[in-house]
Amino acid sequence: MPAEVRDDGTGFDTARAGRHGLAGLADRIATVDGTLRVDSEPGRGTTLRAEIPIPAPADG
Numbered sequence: 001m002p003a004e005v006r007d008d009g010t011g012f013d014t015a016r017a018g019r020h021g022l023a024g025l026a027d028r029i030a031t032v033d034g035t036l037r038v039d040s041e042p043g044r045g046t047t048l049r050a051e052i053p054i055p056a057p058a059d060g
Helices: 019-030
Strands: 003-007 035-040 046-051
Touching: 019 035
Parallel strands: none
Antiparallel strands: 003 046, 035 046
């Protein structure tokens, strides 16, 4: 199940270097084979969507 966070703030240009510190968050999520999507546009707010796979428990 994905986790999503939205705001109705000022937004930002996602093409700008650094992505406002979100690059580090994306790197940490990637270490567990997850993904982080950032959708933002100046004047329209921002949405972060993280998907982290959770393996099914082993039968034991």
